[in-house]
Amino acid sequence: MFTGIVEIVGVVSKLDIKDSSKSGGNGVSLTIKNAAKILEDCHIGDSIAVNGTCLTVTEFDEDSFKVGIAPETLKKTCLDQLLEGSKVNLERAMAIGFRFGGHFVQGHVDSTAKIISVKPDENSLWFEFNVLDESLMQYIVPKGFICIDGTSLTVCDVDYQKNTFNIMLIAHTQENTIMTSKAAEDLVNIEVDMLGKYVGSVVQGALSSDSSTISSTIKQLIDIAIDKKLESLDKK
Structure with missing residues (x-):
């Protein structure tokens, strides 16, 4: 379980489509560096959300960690578009006894959404998205929660006829997540509010x-x- 409060932005150092190492198991693996801040208490088997996708740590050192990506995860997310040098939002699984600043995020990406537009509004940015799986629109409501690439955000407006919604990004979120690196036509991972689904x-x-x-x-x-x-x- 996660909160959608991004702890740090890491950098993809390696994407291996057929990782033959012991921990890779001939599957797809992802190695992410510049992650020392979230690795101080890391253990093999821990969960880390990478752009909102819950993945299991199979190897790590002081600065980097490796995770495996299952075929089903590649189908549901846009992780297959990552390249060496790509920046990613990172968050460790929730720890008991800490403040809960975002919303309940499982790290189970529901689908992807396409960015329609990015418009500045003073020191904020408006993002409009088209949801590719229209069945998810019933769970997206004005002033409700949504997780975009691992970031807990508030939905502003929804157009159920066009399968679109928008959010406003404040300066702090712009500075501490990867959202400002996104542009129109880019895909993002989305997870709708789990309570709404239940x-x-x-x-x-x-x-x-x-x-x-x-x-x-x-x-x-x-x-x-x-x-x-x-x-x-x-x-x-």
Whole structure:
């Protein structure tokens, strides 16, 4: 579990498509340097979020660490676009007893989104994104949470017809993440709010089940929502 508060920006020092080393196992591996700050308490098997993707440490030294990337992870993320020298957002898994500054982030990337535009607004930047998996739009709400390349951000506006949303990046976030290196047409990893997914799953399960098994509370909420929708249609 992560918070979406980026601890440090690291640099890709090696991307091995077929790593034949013992820890690589003939799979895809990624070695990241300039990461000393987050390696002081590191152990083999620890989780580190790389651009919002939870990956397992297989090797490390004082300044760098290596992680393996599964085929499914490559399909869901844009990690395959990283090159040697690419900068990446890094965050260690949450530790018990510390302040919780972001939101609940699993590091399980849902999909990618394409940057439509980047517009300055005084010392802030507005980013607009197109979500490539339209089924995720139901979990993206104005003033809700979203994790973009491992950064916990607040959604500003949403256009459900166009499958787009935007966020505003303050100066501090610009200086401490990789977002300012992104431009229109670039892809980013996104993870929608996990609490929204759980609530959506419960409601969908209730709607698809036999009405006699639906709890009274959920049934009441569904009935209220239907009544309000019918009222709005009548007014039109």
